[in-house]
Amino acid sequence: MQYRSTRGDAQPRSFSDILLAGLAEDGGLYMPETWPQFTPQEWREMRKLSYPDLAARILSVFAEGSIDLPTLQTLCARAYAGFSHAAIAPLVEVENGLFSMELFHGPTLAFKDMAMQLLGQLFEHVLTERNQRVTIVGATSGDTGSAAIEAFRGSPHLSVAILHPMGRTSDVQRRQMTTVKDDNILNIAVEGTFDDCQDLVKAMFADTQFRNEINLSAVNSINWARIAAQIPYYVRAALMMGAPDREVSFAVPTGNFGNVLAAWAASKMGLPVRRLCIGSNRNDILTRFLTSNDMSMRAVEPSYSPSMDIQISSNFERLLFELLDRDAEACRNTMLAFRQTGRMTVDPAVWQRAKDRFGALMLDDEATLAEMQTLWERSLYLADPHSAIGLAAGRQEQEPGIPMIVAATAHPAKFPDAVRRATGIDPALPPHLADLFTREERYETQPNELNIIEDSVRRHLAGHTHKA
Numbered sequence: 001m002q003y004r005s006t007r008g009d010a011q012p013r014s015f016s017d018i019l020l021a022g023l024a025e026d027g028g029l030y031m032p033e034t035w036p037q038f039t040p041q042e043w044r045e046m047r048k049l050s051y052p053d054l055a056a057r058i059l060s061v062f063a064e065g066s067i068d069l070p071t072l073q074t075l076c077a078r079a080y081a082g083f084s085h086a087a088i089a090p091l092v093e094v095e096n097g098l099f100s101m102e103l104f105h106g107p108t109l110a111f112k113d114m115a116m117q118l119l120g121q122l123f124e125h126v127l128t129e130r131n132q133r134v135t136i137v138g139a140t141s142g143d144t145g146s147a148a149i150e151a152f153r154g155s156p157h158l159s160v161a162i163l164h165p166m167g168r169t170s171d172v173q174r175r176q177m178t179t180v181k182d183d184n185i186l187n188i189a190v191e192g193t194f195d196d197c198q199d200l201v202k203a204m205f206a207d208t209q210f211r212n213e214i215n216l217s218a219v220n221s222i223n224w225a226r227i228a229a230q231i232p233y234y235v236r237a238a239l240m241m242g243a244p245d246r247e248v249s250f251a252v253p254t255g256n257f258g259n260v261l262a263a264w265a266a267s268k269m270g271l272p273v274r275r276l277c278i279g280s281n282r283n284d285i286l287t288r289f290l291t292s293n294d295m296s297m298r299a300v301e302p303s304y305s306p307s308m309d310i311q312i313s314s315n316f317e318r319l320l321f322e323l324l325d326r327d328a329e330a331c332r333n334t335m336l337a338f339r340q341t342g343r344m345t346v347d348p349a350v351w352q353r354a355k356d357r358f359g360a361l362m363l364d365d366e367a368t369l370a371e372m373q374t375l376w377e378r379s380l381y382l383a384d385p386h387s388a389i390g391l392a393a394g395r396q397e398q399e400p401g402i403p404m405i406v407a408a409t410a411h412p413a414k415f416p417d418a419v420r421r422a423t424g425i426d427p428a429l430p431p432h433l434a435d436l437f438t439r440e441e442r443y444e445t446q447p448n449e450l451n452i453i454e455d456s457v458r459r460h461l462a463g464h465t466h467k468a
């Protein structure tokens with residue numbers, strides 16, 4: 001399988017190449033040249049596979065020509081060995097026909113582990129094979145950072161620098177990142193928002209000298225491998241509900257648009273998905289786009305669901321590329337104009353195509369707490385604020401006879417303040433994190449300035465390489 005950029009300039013590249021490259025050189029995002037297809041019979045045969053084997057089967061079509069199926073099976077078995085639930089991503093029926101797909105049973109208690117644990121294995125495999133070293137720089141609004149740190153800590157092949165927006169994550173999220181002491185990890189609190197952190201990462205990719213100097217790589221969902229590794233749980237859930245002989249719908253709390261894009265990708269591969277519904281908090285740029293063709297940037301507002309405090313949803317570019325019939329030039333021009341003007345409206349026919357596929361719902365903080373309270377009182381289901389937004393969005397789009405599967409993206413214990421406020425319950429951290437608040441933190445605070453952040457990364461690499 002070969003990959004091309006949404007902005008058209010980059011050369012076609014293999015899966016292993018784009019895994020390490022992260023972002024295309026023209027600033028676009030890599031997409032598979034064609035959508036792999038499974039027949040109904042092939043989907044049915046996947047029903048009997050364990051989660052790791054199913055993940056390997058799905059990944060094998062994207063990694064074709066780079067990594068073979070037996071190797072992927074070994075890597076997937078290792079990736080999911082540390083999950084605390086035997087089903088890896090269990091389904092819980094919260095209300096009649098409304099299912100919570102719990103994606104938070106990995107080591108850092110958020111859906112990011114589902115892909116990041118596998119990326120950890122994929123990077124080790126490809127870097128060992130190529131005898132190469134890279135530096136991963138990632139942006140996080142709270143969960144990607146800790147998942148990446150957990151997946152890559154102690155690796156002899158790479159260093160990881162994570163930029164988080166100062167004071168805008170939960171305390172649990174920050175401590176999960178900043179209490180990890182491995183030499184190859186650097187945490188930087190940036191005086192800005194998540195969007196600033198993400199822009200800094202993209203600016204580092206655009207700085208060719210710096211990019212080459214440190215062998216820059218990415219593990220945010222701008223990296224296609226992240227999306228590919230998020231597809232299997234949608235497939236698994238749909239198969240459990242009777243697909244391909246029955247349609248299902250998905251609802252996903254959304255920020256950077258990566259998770260719901262994986263569900264959409266599964267439908268492009270032939271999985272019978274009826275509706276996709278996104279939930280957002282008051283940072284509702286995507287909801288506004290889907291309800292009124294208005295993608296206009298506003299200031300990022302803090303909310304009870306901080307991981308979705310995002311205005312610039314990177315993966316929307318991948319959907320736009322498809323909506324524009326893969327016209328890379330039109331995609332590039334639209335994205336550049338969006339960044340210049342802070343506004344995007346698309347041709348009404350293009351917008352209609354998005355609306356035909358996606359529904360959307362916005363919940364502000366008050367409505368989020370009310371939803372958490374209702375879920376607790378009616379169903380004894382303790383949801384974190386992000387998952388609660390997804391469940392409300394899913395309920396809105398439910399249709400008789402069609403299972404609605406909602407991505408539950410974080411463990412309630414990551415957001416104890418909101419959970420306590422909504423339900424009066426104090427959600428406990430699992431034993432491996434029970435002493436999180438007594439661990440010592442280590443991080444730098446830096447202004448939102450590219451040169452300063454690049455220098456921090458350089459200093460860290462010099463110190464780390466020195467020690468190694």
Ligand SMILES: Cc1ncc(COP(=O)(O)O)c(C=O)c1O
Pocket residue numbers: 110111142143144221253254255256257258259260307308386387409410
């Ligand atoms: C807990 C949680 N829920 C939802 C989201 C939104 O997911 P995405 O950015 O893939 O849309 C995030 C962050 O990505 C998250 O950490």
Ligand SMILES: N[C@@H](CCOP(=O)(O)O)C(=O)O
Pocket residue numbers: 139140141142143144145219220221222255256258307308
């Ligand atoms: N919510 C995310 C933001 C980054 O998303 P990603 O999927 O692109 O890595 C976070 O928690 O960091």
